[in-house]
Amino acid sequence: MDHRPQAWGRPRDDVYGAYDASYLQNSGPKTVTQSPVVTGTSVIAIKFNEGVVIAADNLASYGSLARFTDVKRLRVFLDSSVVGFGGDVSDMQFLDRHLNELAIDEAYDAAEPTPETPTSPGTLNAANLHKYLQKLMYRRRNDFDPLWNQILVAGLDAASKPFLASVDLRGTAFTSPSLATGFGSALAQPIMRKYAATEEDAARLTREQAVDVVKECMKVLFYRDARSLDKYSIAVVTKAGVELKENEQLERQSWAFAERIKGYGTQTV
Amino acid sequence: MTSIGTGYDLANSIFSPDGRNFQVEYAVKAVENGGTSIGIRCKDGVVLAVEKVVASKLLKHGANKRIATVDRHLGVVYSGMVPDGRHFVDRARDEARAWRDTFKTPIPTADLASRLGGYMQAYTLYQSVRPFGITAIVGGFDSELDTPVDGEVGSGPKCGAGGKGEGKKHGGPFLYMIEPSGLYWGYYGAATGKGRQAAKAELEKLDLSGSGALSLEEAVKEAARIIYVAHDDNKDKEFELEMSWISGADGPTKGKHQEVPKALREEAERLAKKAIEKDLEGDDDEEEKKEGDKMEE
């Protein structure tokens, strides 16, 4: 009889073969989050002439279960940038707390805001914030302990020009006139590119146009993405600050197209 | 000081035969040479103020702040050795952050005061360190509202941060003063530094605990006046007045620790100067009394 703890409650070696002890080793990299659990789906954003519009729905899924329906995935940083999170919600909460502490630290050194300069110079702008998040995500990836998120950062850069960039769980970072994470990169991005394929196009978009495009994309995502919700949050970032609405409802839905879709579920035709 | 030369005052953490730690007492001397700091706790907030003696004309005006923010809702001001004060503030910020990491909520003023008191006290225990050459005044406003837990994404727990009971009064303005020994008390009005005697006398005249308690804006004006009064003894040197305040969520600072706006500060200084002038005209005999007090010391 094998009395070693590793063998307790295990099938007999002589019958089932030796246990693969490599699972028990504690050398090698420490790993924590190896897969996301409760997840948020797409985040989408597009630049316009004087800012950025960013949106994400209010759903946190547990696998295919629509588990939490009031989850706010857009977070405001220092009243001047918005961070949108896709992917694991607990990692998002960790990042949210981390960014809150960063914002508190940053406020220690910032000059007092005056009526002339409401956002005082020397505070981190969206470009600085994105660079920071990229370093953070890449470092966690190298520790084999990634934060399982796809992130969009919307705001203004040092020259007060609209800024939009993404970073994912590997630390991959890039920027574009429009960006989307998750399913949105397949479903929303082509639509947004029709309106803003280049920076020049984006610079011609008005705020109203940009908001309309984003709302249209959220609707398409709700039609086609089974992990999405018709309640969503949308934020507009400009020089004047952040306008965040967290309880929006998709309007004027039309499911007529659904009748023409065949080949799924219990249909027998 | 009769103790000098007995050898019991040459190292920290050493008791003299009559039970004193002289190094801590000497640290207090460093505080007593520093510019006056005061704090006022009134019914709807806290005011902190400090007299910054202008050592050189070449200093940039208003650029060197002496009142520090800790987290968002706490302020710290100190008299004594400024580099020690900055170290102390760094520690306060670390404590506030550590509290948030653990409890996902802002640190209550009382808990910060307790931890900082413990930190100061630790520097009286070993021969390998010296006590802090500062006395610090910590002011804060603990939220009276149900605030979200840090990182909360949905509607969250019904009880709010820290599990607040229903129908109970929570939060409010708080003020503590921490001495080099690590000793700290809660105060309605606290003063330390060179002009503490005069400042304390003025603070005692204010109605801070009664029902007709001072409003926050009145407290700002009183704080300015008290710093001017406390400065009176050493007329020769110029000084800059720095003031900060903290109100509740429905007050002017929305629960945050902030510098008092320029307009209000200047108004308070104008009134303070006027009050001083009036005092000087009014009572020459009081001046004599003060002189008498000094003789006794």
Next chain:
Amino acid sequence: MFRNNYDNDSVTFSPQGRIFQVEYAAEAVKQGSVVVGIASKTHAVLVAIKRNAEELSSYQKKLFPIDEHVGIAIAGLTSDARVLSNFMKQQCLGHRLTYGRNMPVRSLVDMIGSKAQVNTQHYGKRPYGVGLLVAGVDESGPHLFEFQPSGMTEEMQAFAIGARSQMARTYLEKNLDAFAACGREELVRHGLKALKESLVQDRELTVENTSVGIAGVSKAEDGSTKVEPFKVFDGQDVNAWIESVADNKEGGAAEGEGMDVDG
């Protein structure tokens, strides 16, 4: 030398609440040759007198670039200054890497302040024997800071530290109101004139013994700030400036420019 029981280490207060070791360290700063710094609305400059150990030896550097936007002037123990300088370089580089921006000068100065304070509170450590002037530009404009061995750091409009620096400070106090509006060249000239006040009798500013460091900032039309990186000028590069403040010119050109500022 006057000795007492309370000046052996930096963890003993005297009965008056003083720490003599820290005060002695401040004396080391006064042994170093003089350095001057001035900040205007657009520039921050440092000027310094370099010393050589003997006629044929080279001159000890006094100005050091820290990062693109910051430089320091040192007075006191050069080797202690290098420790602080290396630390500051690392912090600036780290900040640039993680945030993609120039480190705010105040944050940088606060860090060396905290570092120095620790040395005044623990047995077995000694205070740094060097004083610094830190000049730099960031998003909120040009800045000048003074750093002392005690860990005290203060933002100044203009300042001088080192041997006989009181005379330079007197000059700076006299001309204080003019500095804010000064342009690049004018600010350097003010710096050199202050420096001259602190020179020993019969000594002159020469291309060998004078250093100038400049950082600047200007607002571009699109609202972004354009930084003139901190640069140190030595040798022939400082000749024109030295000539422009030469004694025989004092009455002419220099005075005239002074008038401009007032008007």
